[in-house]
Amino acid sequence: MLELSGLGGLILLVLDIWALVSIVSSSASTGSKLLWALLVVVLPLVGFLIWLVAGPSSSRSRQR
Numbered sequence: 001m002l003e004l005s006g007l008g009g010l011i012l013l014v015l016d017i018w019a020l021v022s023i024v025s026s027s028a029s030t031g032s033k034l035l036w037a038l039l040v041v042v043l044p045l046v047g048f049l050i051w052l053v054a055g056p057s058s059s060r061s062r063q064r
Helices: 006-025 030-042 044-054
Strands: none
Touching: 006 030, 006 044, 030 044
16 A cells, blocks of 8 residues: 655645645535545545546636
């Protein structure tokens, strides 16, 4: 199993928090937000990477 500690773990934590904030502020449905948030929380590294590629965009990026 992949174990992240130290600086790598801190960076991953910051990225996951950023992803969760973006998920909550997105215009996606509540169910979609819940599924994305669970994916990021349960599988931090893989969930973040999947969200980064295929996740719902935030409401801020839709305004541009």
